[in-house]
Amino acid sequence: MAEIFAGRYVLADPIGRGGAGAVWRAWDRRRRRYVAAKVLHRRDAHTLLRFVREQALRIDHPHVLAPRSWAADDEQVLFTMDLARGGSVERLVGDYGPLPPAYVCVLLDQLLAGLGAVHAEGVVHRDVKPANLLLEATGTGPPHLWLSDFGIAAHRDEPRLTEPDHVVGTPGWIAPEQLLGAEPDVPADLYAAGLVAIHLLTGGRPDAQGLVSAYARGVPPAPRDVPAPLWGVLGPLLHPDPQHRFRTATAVRKALAEAARLLPGTGTYEEPIEVFDQLGPPPPGFTEQGPLPRPFDPEVPYEESAPPSAHGTTPPSASLPHAAPTTTVARPVPPPPAHPPALAPVAPHPEPAAPERRRGGGPPARVAVPVLLLALLCFAVGFWALTQAP
Structure with a gap:
């Protein structure tokens, strides 16, 4: 039986798992739709504080997958987001390898648009990587990317939850200044976006340490499979010194739009890229349309139980478990006893008794009651006459 969380979310099946909990496809009774529910175990105050920060983020943007609601139940808490059915950018690269430059420009522009909205709220994501970039299942149409997972995001004006010498993020996707203990800032997210672009264009994981060494001798040449116009944007974006990078996501988007116009065959791909539905049917x-009705259980509200049976009987109320059915029905008549064929043939199955008649036959109730009252009246009159006789 499916688990119902906080009386609102019906957990269907797990679609992802992490160190702090799991992500489920869940049916939201209030919104009448499937959502992604991130369920966390309340193990310590540190985890709870990160949960509070993440669920409190409310950014309404087409390329930001921020939490929409939250709930708590016993030792678990959850928050929900829209359900992204196309998997992650990491899986897309795993399926197709290096992506066409024009396609990468579309994905990178959407990522930068989402980052611009996040930064406008004073928030630094701190974990931009392909696994946290989710896709809608658009088939062979234009892709639609969402920036997700704000578990370690931080406001620039809030105190840090970790020691200065403790680095937060995913190894290989962290800006060099973060490794040195710098405060979270916008250029660090933009640096990670540049690494994501290299991953999309080459199909391999960027060598962040190699890039740092290469920049020690000046801006290196474009890596293989990275067109020169795009490297004109990514090169400054990946500079180890944040002072040499773009300062805002909007500035990067403007430079990216200019570079995309210089790409040969912009908008056409040798092989169609298809973003499949990775979740499949429920x-x-x-x-x-949601969970199927469950068998009747007096411990749950009536709307969660199965509909009335084929005989038309309505289940008792959940608050009155011994109440009689609300619909009057005919009681089934048991079949007659079997007889040996030599003595008597088997009688046909009798018709069900009418609802007005009592078990075992007899006059209808609307006739028996007046007759009984009349008999009592006659008895009373006769008794009075005997007492008055001389």
């Missing part, structure tokens, strides 16, 4: 017990 699990058993669920449909695209």
